[in-house]
Amino acid sequence: MRTKSFHNILVVGIGLIGGSILRNLSENKFSGHLYGLDLNEDIINKAHKLDLIENSNNNLETVTGDCLVVLSVPTLSFENAISLVKESLAVEKVLFTDTFSSKSEVLLLLDSNPDLKSRFVMSHPIAGSEKSGLVNSTSSLFKNKLAIISPHEFNQQDDLERLQKFWERLGSKVTFLDAQEHDRIFAKTSHLPHALAYALMSYLFNDLEHDVFSFSGGSLEDYTRIASSDSIMWKDIMISNRDELLKALDGFKISLDQMFDLIERGNSDDIKEFLDNIKLSRDSLIKEK
Amino acid sequence: MRTKSFHNILVVGIGLIGGSILRNLSENKFSGHLYGLDLNEDIINKAHKLDLIENSNNNLETVTGDCLVVLSVPTLSFENAISLVKESLAVEKVLFTDTFSSKSEVLLLLDSNPDLKSRFVMSHPIAGSEKSGLVNSTSSLFKNKLAIISPHEFNQQDDLERLQKFWERLGSKVTFLDAQEHDRIFAKTSHLPHALAYALMSYLFNDLEHDVFSFSGGSLEDYTRIASSDSIMWKDIMISNRDELLKALDGFKISLDQMFDLIERGNSDDIKEFLDNIKLSRDSLIKEK
Numbered sequence: 001m002r003t004k005s006f007h008n009i010l011v012v013g014i015g016l017i018g019g020s021i022l023r024n025l026s027e028n029k030f031s032g033h034l035y036g037l038d039l040n041e042d043i044i045n046k047a048h049k050l051d052l053i054e055n056s057n058n059n060l061e062t063v064t065g066d067c068l069v070v071l072s073v074p075t076l077s078f079e080n081a082i083s084l085v086k087e088s089l090a091v092e093k094v095l096f097t098d099t100f101s102s103k104s105e106v107l108l109l110l111d112s113n114p115d116l117k118s119r120f121v122m123s124h125p126i127a128g129s130e131k132s133g134l135v136n137s138t139s140s141l142f143k144n145k146l147a148i149i150s151p152h153e154f155n156q157q158d159d160l161e162r163l164q165k166f167w168e169r170l171g172s173k174v175t176f177l178d179a180q181e182h183d184r185i186f187a188k189t190s191h192l193p194h195a196l197a198y199a200l201m202s203y204l205f206n207d208l209e210h211d212v213f214s215f216s217g218g219s220l221e222d223y224t225r226i227a228s229s230d231s232i233m234w235k236d237i238m239i240s241n242r243d244e245l246l247k248a249l250d251g252f253k254i255s256l257d258q259m260f261d262l263i264e265r266g267n268s269d270d271i272k273e274f275l276d277n278i279k280l281s282r283d284s285l286i287k288e289k
Numbered sequence: 290m291r292t293k294s295f296h297n298i299l300v301v302g303i304g305l306i307g308g309s310i311l312r313n314l315s316e317n318k319f320s321g322h323l324y325g326l327d328l329n330e331d332i333i334n335k336a337h338k339l340d341l342i343e344n345s346n347n348n349l350e351t352v353t354g355d356c357l358v359v360l361s362v363p364t365l366s367f368e369n370a371i372s373l374v375k376e377s378l379a380v381e382k383v384l385f386t387d388t389f390s391s392k393s394e395v396l397l398l399l400d401s402n403p404d405l406k407s408r409f410v411m412s413h414p415i416a417g418s419e420k421s422g423l424v425n426s427t428s429s430l431f432k433n434k435l436a437i438i439s440p441h442e443f444n445q446q447d448d449l450e451r452l453q454k455f456w457e458r459l460g461s462k463v464t465f466l467d468a469q470e471h472d473r474i475f476a477k478t479s480h481l482p483h484a485l486a487y488a489l490m491s492y493l494f495n496d497l498e499h500d501v502f503s504f505s506g507g508s509l510e511d512y513t514r515i516a517s518s519d520s521i522m523w524k525d526i527m528i529s530n531r532d533e534l535l536k537a538l539d540g541f542k543i544s545l546d547q548m549f550d551l552i553e554r555g556n557s558d559d560i561k562e563f564l565d566n567i568k569l570s571r572d573s574l575i576k577e578k
Contacts, residue, residue: 076557126506145506175504188493189505193512195548196485201567203544204477213574215464216478217415217434219515221575223482226508228571231564238552238560249549253542255492259484260538263527268365271527275520278490282517285502286510 004162005169007065010035010089012081013073014047015230016129017099019137021070022052024170027139035060035067037084039077043134060088068166071098075236078109082116095159096120097166101186101233102241103150103179114154121163122150122179124186125172132230140171147172150179187244191237192252195245197227198234294454296354299324299378301370302362303336304519305418306388308426310359311341313459316428324349324356326373328366332423349377357455360387364525367398371405384448385409386455390475390522391530392439392468403443410452411439411468413475414461421519429460436461439468476533480526481541484534486516487523 009025011018014036022034036053037060038044048056055062067089073081078098085094096119100106103122110117126146129136147167151160164174177185201224204212213221238245262271298314300307303325311323325342326349327333337345344351356378362370367387374383385408389395392411399406415435418425436456440449453463466474490513493501502510527534551560 126504128506128508146504148504177504185497185500185504188497189501189509193489193509195552196489196545197512198564198567199545199548200482200485200541201571202548202563203541205567205570206544207540208474208477210574211474212478213578215415215435215437215466215474217417219417220478220482223486223512223515224571226512228568228575229564231561231568234564235557235561239555239557242552242555246549246553249545249552251496252489252492253545255495256485256488256538256542256545259488259491260535263484263531263538264535266528266531268524268528272520272524274491275487275523278487278494279517279520281494282490282513285499286517289502 005165006032006068006095006162008033008035008063008067009166010037010060010063010067010069010085011053012037012069012071012085013077014038014043014052014134015072016132016134016137016141017125017127018070018072019047019052019134020127020139020141021072021170022047023137023139024142026052028169032065033063035063037081037088039073039080039084046134058084058088063089065093067094068163069094069096071096071100074230074233075100075102075105075240077236078106094119095162097123097163099123099125100240101190101237102244103182104244105240107152107179110152117152118154118156119159121155121159122152123163123167124148124150124182125167125170127172130225130228130230132233142167143171145172147174148177148182149174150177150182152179183241183244187241187248188251191241191245192248194226194229194234195238195249196252197224200224201227293451294458295321295357295384295451297322297324297352297356298455299326299349299352299356299358299374300342301326301358301360301374302366303327303332303341303423304361305421305423305426305430306414306416307359307361308336308341308423309416309428309430310361310459311336312426312428313431315341317458321354322352324352326370326377328362328369328373335423347373347377352378354382356383357452358383358385360385360389363519363521364389364391364394364529366525367395383408384451386412386452388412388414389529390479390526391533392471393533394529396441396468399441406441407443407445408448410444410448411441412452412456413437413439413471414456414459416461419514419517419519421522431456432460434461436463437466437471438463439466439471441468472530472533476530476537477540480530480534481537483515483518483523484527484538485541486513489513490516 071081
C-alpha cells in the first residue's frame with residue numbers, strides 16, 4: 001500500500017525550522033492545506049501574508065481531515081505548544097512530531113500523557129543556522145540534510161513511515177535512532193561544541209574586549225559563529241539535555257587537560273604524534289562519510 | 290621618494306604560504322626574479338616546472354641585486370632555513386622576513402645574532418587553511434587578508450615600508466603590532482581555538498569512534514576543520530608560543546567552568562542572560578568590523 005500523505009500540515013512555531021518547512025511545502029505545491037500557529041500572532045500574520053499558511057490568526061476552525069502537527073518551538077515551550085493545538089484542534093485526527101534537539105525530556109512529558117504519546121513520533125532535522133526566525137527561513141534548509149526519527153514503544157509502523165516520507169519530501173535523508181542514544185550523541189557532537197563556542201567567546205570578550213576580532217582573518221569569526229545562535233533555543237537545549245551535556249563537558253575537560261600537559265611538557269615528538277593521530281583519524285572519517 | 294620594490298624575491302619553504310606568494314607574484318608579472326628553496330628538493334623541482342621560480346635546485350649562484358628572503362617554513366625550522374640561505378647568498382644584499390604565527394621565539398633567536406636582526410623584519414600574514422603544501426597554494430590567498438608586521442628596535446623605516454608594499458602587492462592590508470602583543474593576542478584568538486579543536490576531536494574519537502560524524506549535518510565538520518591542520522606547523526606554534534598559549538588555556542578553563550556551573554545549576558534566566566550577552570557582544574563586534 002502506498003504511504004498516505006497528510007491532508008493538512010500545521011506548523012506550531014514559525015521560526016527558522018517551521019518557516020523553512022512551510023516555504024518548502026508551499027513552493028513545491030503541497031496538495032493539502034498548510035496552517036501555522038505561533039505564540040506571537042504577528043508571525044502568523046506575516047506567514048499568512050507570505051501565502052505560507054491559510055489561517056491568519058490562532059483560530060483553526062477550518063481544519064478538517066487528518067493533520068500532521070509539527071512542533072518547531074524551543075524545547076521547553078513544548079507544553080505551551082501542545083495546549084495551543086489542543087484548544088484549536090481535535091487531537092484524534094492528529095499525528096504529532098517535533099524538531100527538538102533533545103529527546104529525553106520530551107519522552108518524560110509524553111510518559112505522563114499516554115494518549116498523546118501514541119500519536120507522537122519524535123523527530124529532529126539536523127539542519128539549522130545561527131540565524132533564526134521566519135525571516136531567515138528557506139525552502140532548501142533540509143536539502144540533503146539528515147532527519148532523525150526516534151521511535152518509541154507506542155509508535156505505529158504506519159505513522160513512522162508517513163513521517164519518514166514527510167521529511168524525505170523536504171529533501172532530508174532519514175535515520176532512526178533511539179531517544180537516549182540521540183541525546184548522548186548530540187550532547188557530544190552538537191551541544192558540547194556550542195558550549196565551547198560560548199565559553200570561548202565569553203573568555204575572549206572579558207580578556208580582549210574590542211580587540212577580539214581586530215586581528216582575525218575570518219577563522220575566528222567562523223569558529224565562533226555558533227555563539228550567535230538563538231539564546232532561547234540553546235538555553236532550552238542546555239536545560240533539557242543537562243545531564244548528558246555535563247558528562248560531555250567532563251569528558252572534554254579531561255581531553256583538554258591532556259592537551260595542556262602535552263604543551264606544558266613541550267616534547268616535540270609527543271605533540272606531533274598527538275596532532276598527527278587526530279588529523280589522520282579526522283581525515284579518514286571525513287573521507288568515509 | 291617612491292618605495293623601491295625588491296629586485297629578487299626568494300621564498301624559503303615552498304608550502305601553502307610560500308607557494309601562494311610565488312603564484313601571486315608570478316601571475317601578476319613581478320618584474321624581478323623569483324627563487325625558491327626548500328629542505329625537500331623535489332618541491333623546488335615542482336615549483337620550477339610550474340614556472341614559479343627560476344632555480345631548479347638548492348644552488349642560487351645566479352642571484353644578484355637586492356633580495357627579499359621570505360622564510361615560510363614551520364617556526365622551529367627557522368635556523369635551518371637561515372643556514373640554507375647563508376650557504377647560497379651573500380647576506381648583505383638581503384632583507385629577511387618570515388610568516389611565522391609566533392614572534393617571541395624568533396626575536397630571541399635574532400637577539401643572539403645582531404647582524405641578522407638588523408636585516409630582519411618580522412611579519413605574519415593572517416591567511417591560511419587546514420590544507421597545506423604547494424599543491425593547495427593559490428594566488429588569491431592573501432587577498433583582503435591582514436598581514437601583521439612586528440617591528441623591533443633595529444628595524445629601519447625604509448625596510449618596514451618596502452615590506453609593507455610587498456604584502457600590499459599580494460593583496461593584504463598591513464597592520465603593525467608589537468611582537469609580545471602579537472603573541473599574547475594570537476595565543477587567544479588563533480592558537481587557543483586550534484588547541485580546543487584538537488582536544489575536542491581527541492575526545493570525540495575516543496568516545497564515539499566511527500560515529501563522530503555519522504549524525505552530523507556538517508556543522509561539526511566545519512567546527513573541527515582546523516584539527517586537520519598541518520601537524521608540524523602547529524606543533525611548532527604550540528612549542529614556540531607555549532607560555533602565552535598555556536595562559537590562554539588557563540583563562541579559557543575558568544570560562545568553561547563558569548559555563549559548566551551555569552548549566553549544572555540549570556537556572557533558565559541566568560543561562561539565557563549569559564547566552565544573550567555573548568550573542569549581543571559578538572554580533573556588535575562583527576558589525577563594527
